[in-house]
Amino acid sequence: MLIGTDTKFDDLAAALPLPELSPAFHQFQFYQHMENPYYWSEINLTCSPDHDGLSVLQLYESALGSRYAAKEVEVALDIACESFEQVASTLLRLVGLVFKHHHRRRHMRVAYEKDQESPPPGCLPLPTFYFEMGNLVFA
Structure with missing residues (x-):
C-alpha cells in the first residue's frame, strides 16, 4: 500500500x-x-x-x-483450491465483490498475456485486474 x-x-x-x-x-x-x-x-x-x-x-x-x-493498494490472496478451474472461478467471484468509492469509469481493465512464459512456482497464469489505470491492483 x-x-x-x-x-x-x-x-x-x-x-x-x-x-x-x-x-x-x-x-x-x-x-x-x-x-x-x-x-x-x-x-x-x-x-x-x-x-x-x-x-x-x-x-x-x-x-x-x-x-x-x-x-x-495491491491485494494478494492465498486461497487453497483443488484445480486450476476452481482457482479461476474463485478469482472472478472475488473480483466481482470489490467496490471502489468514486469509481469514475465504472469498469475494470484486465491485463493478460496469453503468450507469457511459465509463471514462477506457486503462481498461475491468470489475468490482473485494474481499476482506473492501476489505482487498485489485483494479482
Missing part, C-alpha cells in the same frame, strides 16, 4: 515510532515526495498476515496530517 500525506518528511519521521511500527508490517518505509504538490511524504507498507499493522498505524493517525490518502 502506498499512502500519501501532507506531513513533511522530518515531521513524519519524528512523529511515527518506527520501533513499534516496523515489526507490525512485513515492510514499512517512508520517504519524501518531491513531485506531488499535495503530498509531501509517502509511506510504503506491506501488511503481514501475522500482524495487524494498520491498527497500529491508526493509533498514530494524527501524525499523517490533515490530508492523507491511500494512493495505491
